[in-house]
Amino acid sequence: MNRGGRHRPGANRESYRLALLVHAVVLVGAILLFGVDRTLGWMATALNVIFLVFFFRHLAFAVSAARWAEGDLNAPLIGTDDFTPTVAVLVACKDEELVVDGMVSALLSLDYPRERLTVVVVNDASTDGTGARLDERALADPRLRVLHRRPGAGGGKSGALNDALALVDAEIAVIFDADHQPEPDVLRRLVRHFRDRKVGAVMGRCVVRNGVESSLATTIFIDYLSGYLVNEYGRQALFELPAYGGANCAVRTSLIRALGGWNPHTVTEDTDLTLRLLLEGHRVRYDPSAVDFEEAVLSSQRFWKQRYRWARGHQKCLRDYWRPILRTPHLSPMEKLETILFLWVYHVPVLCGLGLILIALHAFGIGDASIIQMVSLSALLFAGPFCELAVGLVLGRVERRAVWMLVGFIPAFGMSILTATKSYFEGMWGTTYSWVKTARSGAT
Template identity: 30%
Template sequence: MAFLVLTRIVMICSILLGIYTLYFGAIALVGLFRRTKSVPSYEPSKRFACVIAARNEALVIGNLVDSLRKQNYPTDLFEVIVAPNNCTDETESIALAHGARIFTAHGTIRSKGEVLTQIVDEVILQERFDAMCVFDADNLVDENFLQRMNDALCNGAQVAQGFRDSKNPEQSAISGCYSICYWMLNRFYNGARATLGLSSLINGSGFAVTTDLLRKLGGWHTCTMTEDYEFSAQCAIAGGRVDFIPDAVIYDEQPLTFTQSWRQRRRWTTGSLQGLQTYGSLLFREMVLRRSVICFDMYLTFLTPFAQLAGAILGLTGTILLLAGKGFVIGSIFFNGIVAALILTVGGLILSGIGTAAAAAITVMLKKDTLHGMGWGIATFWMFALSHMVLTLLSFVKKENVWRPIAHTSVKTLDDVAKIR
């Protein structure tokens, strides 16, 4: 009797998890078949503060500032502000020499979010800026970025996320996997939601937020390890949405080694759990009270760590039930016990690996029109995805509490990036 009840519970939970997965798959199909429309062009009018929090970024900060100062946008309508923190190198002097304004953060700085809090309170809300654009020190910014953000804000956007591309997609298998992840996010998550009128996700850098919204929110106040993910939820709860602007492009340096990747994604998975704990109930409340489709979609996104945990538990429970049950028949051959469990486990891994590689290859083709140089990234993407699930499960047991920076060493310019595309 207990065996039958447990089997039915696993079946019902598996169906619910399947519906959850199908929801995201259906939206992703919109991104596959429909491209996000560009916003109309407007005359330059918005004044931007281009903000960069930098920690020991002497190798790359100069090229970022140069790319910003070369924008096809009136120079009197934007200012580049670099906030060095916890630096032991020449980040500040190099940024100053390239024409940036320096903001000196005070007190103990443990995260990028804490830097943004100070800049918003002491600069953005005090001076005549219409919006703040946030970048990471390793970024390079396309020359039309500010113009396209101006167009988005003039068109009514309060928050706008640009297209986060890669400086070094072909440098290693890990950098290839990261690049594929961002290309997937751009097309199948942000692009699809932009088409459907839902809210995109802010993903670290290359985004703009209006001063009016920052005032409405009381400034920039994030407390988790992933301030971008958190701010996306704050926007949805406040009744806003994040617009996706695919032709506002930045180029981001991706980690090269698995160790660097593990460290960074350990922080990300911790932040996703912190985000659910902090904003899950608020998103659910707004979803019910305001019947907000945006909050509903964001709530389901924030449930991803629990969906992964549920998938792992259901898989383990199903294996145990299979070992204790009657097995299954393929053709005229009966499989039971350990043999049946091994067949399903290995078969599932093979099928998921093939499916993941195929999805990665399609993503690369949609982005680059060629698979050249991305072979290792495509071939190892299933391991990258599997390790991310492991990291999520690990974060349920022990959260990462220290923000550890990733060293950036790619000193490419926009011209260098253009040569490999």
């Protein structure tokens, strides 16, 4: 796999463009051979099968979380005093002047043996006052080490983390983002899982701290209850396959070094690392009691850019890794299926958009009525995530106005269709895209 810093960039753009052309040729050929109605009917049937699979997947995660998650959320922290591996906390910062003080204060308040902990914050060529604020805090507390990267150093967050990793000699690396404020016991909760040598990484739970700042922040707060609680809990409970989430996460330094570090050729280094760990026979563990608070974006423009980046990176991971996932001996057939479904998550909204087009065509009498009416089952694509959202609201004790919160979530589904579709076609066409940081507002 990706050792010695040699990261596989994926197939060339010509092959992806050829794939788009093949899709178009097959569609046109089917229409010429079988007619518009039958072709659209077959497409609708295929979509219904896919939507049904994902509906039962979401439903299974929701049921698992509803049944078992509450006990794990409230699990006491016991038996950790005798297991304190050396830990390096790594944070990449770029133009984070508004949030860096709160983050540093939270990191320096972590409950972990002082002599076993190193904190390294990377100032990734910031153009605001981030570097000066970090230097000021480092002078006041020697536990904080600051690394200043030069402009043009490259690699985005992955490059910054790789530079920080080179400075430390610790058994475990714990990653936070610049706007994060972890609870004091997070490190003890995360590292306890590394007693199991098969565990390569551990993911904690991220909670939005400014969910009342705006309707968009409220939507993201609910989304995190579903994604960072119900969805990941279900993936662990049913398959032991949660994802490394990129922040509030821990990884063995020996493994990340053996894998060549974080991949600078992806904009979602977390998903990329999840897959590389699985392919090497290691597992990710999810601990919902390891809580970390972060800031939600407050503008639709920032939300669009963030979700587009997630879709673009996730879709690239599918293109890069689906073959190795199917061939690896470290996953069972069911685990391979779940991993492929996980990688398909940001493709499903594209298919949902296609389903809406088929519904519109049927409204104008285009399509095989006996088959295409089944497209109404595409509602299952929304019903599954709504089950997760509802369970997340209950587990998060957000029960007041819960129904209206779910209704208000519908526009977010529409945006997911647009961002995922744009990402899919631009990614397949080979449109250049590089890592773009999420701008912060300093919300508390």
